[in-house]
Amino acid sequence: MNGTTATQSIILADLEIEGRQRQVLLHAPKNGFFYVIDRATGELISAEPYVDVTWARGIDMATGRPIINPEARYGERPVIVKPSAAGGHNWHPMAFSPATGLAYFPVFDSGMVYALDPNFRPEPGRMQQLGVSTTSFPEQRARLNEQVRREARAWLTAWDPVTQREVWRQPYSQRGSGGVLVTAGDLVFQGTIDTTFAAYHARTGEKLWEMPVQQVAIAGAMTFMVDGVQYVAVNAGWGGGRTHGPPASELGLQLSQSARLLVYRLDGDVALPPLSDVAWERTRIVEPPADTGAPAAVIARGERLYAETCAGCHGANARGGIKDLRMMTAETHAEFNDIVLGGIREERGMVSFAEFLSPEDAAAIHAYLIRRANEEWSGEDIR
Numbered sequence: 001m002n003g004t005t006a007t008q009s010i011i012l013a014d015l016e017i018e019g020r021q022r023q024v025l026l027h028a029p030k031n032g033f034f035y036v037i038d039r040a041t042g043e044l045i046s047a048e049p050y051v052d053v054t055w056a057r058g059i060d061m062a063t064g065r066p067i068i069n070p071e072a073r074y075g076e077r078p079v080i081v082k083p084s085a086a087g088g089h090n091w092h093p094m095a096f097s098p099a100t101g102l103a104y105f106p107v108f109d110s111g112m113v114y115a116l117d118p119n120f121r122p123e124p125g126r127m128q129q130l131g132v133s134t135t136s137f138p139e140q141r142a143r144l145n146e147q148v149r150r151e152a153r154a155w156l157t158a159w160d161p162v163t164q165r166e167v168w169r170q171p172y173s174q175r176g177s178g179g180v181l182v183t184a185g186d187l188v189f190q191g192t193i194d195t196t197f198a199a200y201h202a203r204t205g206e207k208l209w210e211m212p213v214q215q216v217a218i219a220g221a222m223t224f225m226v227d228g229v230q231y232v233a234v235n236a237g238w239g240g241g242r243t244h245g246p247p248a249s250e251l252g253l254q255l256s257q258s259a260r261l262l263v264y265r266l267d268g269d270v271a272l273p274p275l276s277d278v279a280w281e282r283t284r285i286v287e288p289p290a291d292t293g294a295p296a297a298v299i300a301r302g303e304r305l306y307a308e309t310c311a312g313c314h315g316a317n318a319r320g321g322i323k324d325l326r327m328m329t330a331e332t333h334a335e336f337n338d339i340v341l342g343g344i345r346e347e348r349g350m351v352s353f354a355e356f357l358s359p360e361d362a363a364a365i366h367a368y369l370i371r372r373a374n375e376e377w378s379g380e381d382i383r
């Protein structure tokens, strides 16, 4: 299945299973199954779906392999397969409480429309999705995409790894809520997609506290003690998965807010400064270079190359992502070719694309990015 990773957190726990004390690891990867594995022997103890799964009927306990549904071997006709490439659970940290015996993590219940593209040819260095044809059966595809949008659900789950059952859930309006912390005091903390930081009762899911934080804190929170006082801290910055998700028009101010570390204690009384308007935020961003005046065809070419080569990390429409390329400094603009073709930032995770892009290609992408920066700067940024 497309986009299935198992890089999600792995939690070590001691559980009593069928009368036996077991040292296990808990894992809820993108593929929709919650795995309980004996961490001493590697034996698969159980694996059950924590979300709607259509690509497999279950996990074969003898082999640990999925029992794949024949329908999941799709052809040229578009079909919905669940979970989507975003996963039933993405990278956001899961938490486990030895006190409640429950694991807590954000769940995304959604399908994705797949179809084989008979004309698919692999192009090295470009982001391509085998099986995500965008040309065949347009009406059926549109109908199924609409169904996917309509039926998508997201929630925070409290999952019992022994019985492999959900104990409670906290529904959200859409996906994108953050990682989870659970404390010995039976509190579950999570940054929510509704731009709040919330605490739930670890046993019942009852919402005990919630505060607007002007941002979606997607990191997992952490807790520590100083002089007998317990603190809860969470990073609330921009970046990560959500920038690839909803349309830009829905993101609004959050996108331009700078990162914050929010730290709480019981009698804390500091208020957040009011959410300023975009114009105020924009004063914090470097002014982009003057538009290159490149012909529309060059910008369009840059846009296409960007979408195929860079968007996976730097965000759709050059918005958000690992580093928002509309906000490059003058120095970075000057080094653009050295970075993109010369590979001078390789050890920081930005490799050279010289193998896949000619200097003209890089120039077209650069011109497109400067155009996008100017659109953002002038407030005409509607994409």
Ligand code: HEC
Pocket: 306, 309, 310, 311, 312, 313, 314, 322, 323, 324, 325, 327, 328, 329, 332, 336, 339, 340, 345, 348, 349, 350, 351, 353, 357, 365
């Ligand atoms: C696999 C992920 C990935 C892809 C794909 C990718 N980049 Fe990057 N890029 C990074 C990372 C990580 C950094 C941050 C490096 C650093 O800390 O300076 C970065 C940084 C940059 C920077 C420096 C930005 C700044 O403000 O400092 C530029 C310019 C850049 N990338 C251009 C591109 C272009 C153009 C493409 C497409 C041809 C591209 N990148 C594709 C991961 C990626």
